[in-house]
Amino acid sequence: MIMAIKNEYLKSVYEELVARAPWETEFHQAVEEVFISLEPIIENHPEYQQAGIMERIVEPERIICFRVPWVDDSGKVRVNRGYRVQFNSAIGPYKGGLRFHPSVNLSVMKFLGFEQIFKNSLTGLPMGGGKGGCDFDPKGKSDAEVMRFCQSFMTELEKHIGADTDVPAGDIGVGAREIGFLYGQYKRLRNEHTGVLTGKKVGAGGSLARTEATGFGLCYFTERVLGSIGESFKGKRVVVSGSGNVATYACCKATELGGKVVAMCDSNGYIVDENGIDYKVIQEIKEVKRDRIKTYVDYVPTAQYFEGCKGIWTVPCDVALPCATQNEVQGDDAEILIKNGLKCICEGANMPCSPEAVHAVQSAGVAFGPAKAANAGGVATSGLEMSQNSMRLSWTFEEVDDRLKKIMDGIFESCQSAAERAGQPGNLLVGANVAGFLKVADAMLWQGIAY
Numbered sequence: 361m362i363m364a365i366k367n368e369y370l371k372s373v374y375e376e377l378v379a380r381a382p383w384e385t386e387f388h389q390a391v392e393e394v395f396i397s398l399e400p401i402i403e404n405h406p407e408y409q410q411a412g413i414m415e416r417i418v419e420p421e422r423i424i425c426f427r428v429p430w431v432d433d434s435g436k437v438r439v440n441r442g443y444r445v446q447f448n449s450a451i452g453p454y455k456g457g458l459r460f461h462p463s464v465n466l467s468v469m470k471f472l473g474f475e476q477i478f479k480n481s482l483t484g485l486p487m488g489g490g491k492g493g494c495d496f497d498p499k500g501k502s503d504a505e506v507m508r509f510c511q512s513f514m515t516e517l518e519k520h521i522g523a524d525t526d527v528p529a530g531d532i533g534v535g536a537r538e539i540g541f542l543y544g545q546y547k548r549l550r551n552e553h554t555g556v557l558t559g560k561k562v563g564a565g566g567s568l569a570r571t572e573a574t575g576f577g578l579c580y581f582t583e584r585v586l587g588s589i590g591e592s593f594k595g596k597r598v599v600v601s602g603s604g605n606v607a608t609y610a611c612c613k614a615t616e617l618g619g620k621v622v623a624m625c626d627s628n629g630y631i632v633d634e635n636g637i638d639y640k641v642i643q644e645i646k647e648v649k650r651d652r653i654k655t656y657v658d659y660v661p662t663a664q665y666f667e668g669c670k671g672i673w674t675v676p677c678d679v680a681l682p683c684a685t686q687n688e689v690q691g692d693d694a695e696i697l698i699k700n701g702l703k704c705i706c707e708g709a710n711m712p713c714s715p716e717a718v719h720a721v722q723s724a725g726v727a728f729g730p731a732k733a734a735n736a737g738g739v740a741t742s743g744l745e746m747s748q749n750s751m752r753l754s755w756t757f758e759e760v761d762d763r764l765k766k767i768m769d770g771i772f773e774s775c776q777s778a779a780e781r782a783g784q785p786g787n788l789l790v791g792a793n794v795a796g797f798l799k800v801a802d803a804m805l806w807q808g809i810a811y
């Protein structure tokens with residue numbers, strides 16, 4: 361049976377949150393998971409309850425919701441809805457990506473912003489939590505349409521962000537092209553070249569290794585998780601879901617570390633390549649051609665394509681790296697993975713495993729790396745991009761990659777020791793939530809109840 365919140369204080373905060381907006385299901389899922397992990401902390405620290413830390417931490421400091429009108433190539437006026445959730449600035453300026461996808465709504469924005477608070481805290485860098493996006497779908501749009509949309513989106517967002525206030529980045533549907541259009545419009549409106557967005561082009565304020573950072577960081581973290589059970593990537597069969605930014609560079613690094621990535625997908629279907637997927641082909645299909653993953657078989661005729669992305673979890677593997685979207689691994693998928701010999705699952709996407717899936721893998725003794733720790737390499741490297749922008753310096757690829765690896769090692773170690781302190785050794789989910797929370801809660805206590 362899945363765990364539920366037992367502590368009376370946490371339960372009452374959670375129930376009030378659900379009663380206020382029962383439809384925000386993704387947000388509630390993220391909050392419930394964190395609250396369950398924090399029970400021993402709340403019981404031992406009455407000062408958090410006295411200062412209303414939990415009531416405050418689940419309420420965004422500010423939510424901006426705005427109209428995004430733009431004109432398509434046929435001259436028709438289109439209107440989308442944009443968001444920026446400035447969730448928590450206790451330890452630094454708000455920081456978190458922008459997602460452009462038809463499924464974006466306030467619940468998704470709030471779940472992502474809430475997760476970001478703890479993730480950013482875990483990196484050890486001074487960054488608060490935020491997230492934004494729009495229900496716009498860049499898929500199938502021309503470059504000119506994407507540009508007009510981004511310019512309209514930034515025309516409003518510009519009023520609320522800044523290098524010392526709120527620094528957005530990419531996420532689903534927001535890659536190098538979109539960041540370029542957004543940055544261009546910001547610069548035009550403000551007449552300043554600052555570190556207001558991360559994921560910028562290298563040579564125009566961007567950091568080397570930012571593109572690779574989330575996928576690489578995920579694999580550095582996974583290698584540590586595997587190490588904790590006496591294993592490594594060497595010789596392992598790996599399944600990576602998705603074929604976007606995170607998935608592509610996870611495939612690259614997992615292969616470099618000795619694993620064999622046998623399956624990847626997009627939202628239409630999945631490919632299986634028993635010889636090991638070549639990430640350069642995925643790069644060509646996704647980043648250059650903006651095409652579908654089924655075309656992989658045109659480049660590698662020995663590979664197979666299957667319709668429907670859910671089937672990817674039936675491909676036997678030792679290591680699973682879900683890198684597509686929230687709740688993509690359900691309880692039944694986890695059961696199949698376990699039956700097929702899964703040893704380790706680390707989350708590249710945000711909240712890709714449902715509570716039932718997390719419960720199934722943890723109960724089966726499968727090593728589990730939670731998203732807020734495992735995929736923190738992206739935002740950590742965004743933090744390094746902000747540092748380089750402030751110093752007007754550019755570090756080499758090796759320098760950034762080396763710092764990223766050290767940050768991922770540090771995150772793994774702080775999750776491990778927080779789990780031990782919480783009386784649940786080896787439970788990295790509890791460790792990540794506790795370690796991420798304490799720093800933010802103490803900063804909130806220190807700053808009083810002004811916000």
Ligand code: NDP
Nearest residue numbers: 531532533574602603604605606626627684685709710738
């Ligand atoms: P991209 O847009 O580059 O790629 C997303 C991939 O996931 C695509 O292959 C897409 O397929 C697939 N996908 C999206 N939605 C669904 C769905 N509903 N069902 C099946 N597949 C889907 O995004 P990113 O790689 O940047 O992000 C992936 C995940 O990683 C997200 O959860 C994001 O929040 C998280 N993340 C990203 C970071 C980053 O630095 N980019 C940092 C930390 C976390 P299709 O093309 O068919 O839509």
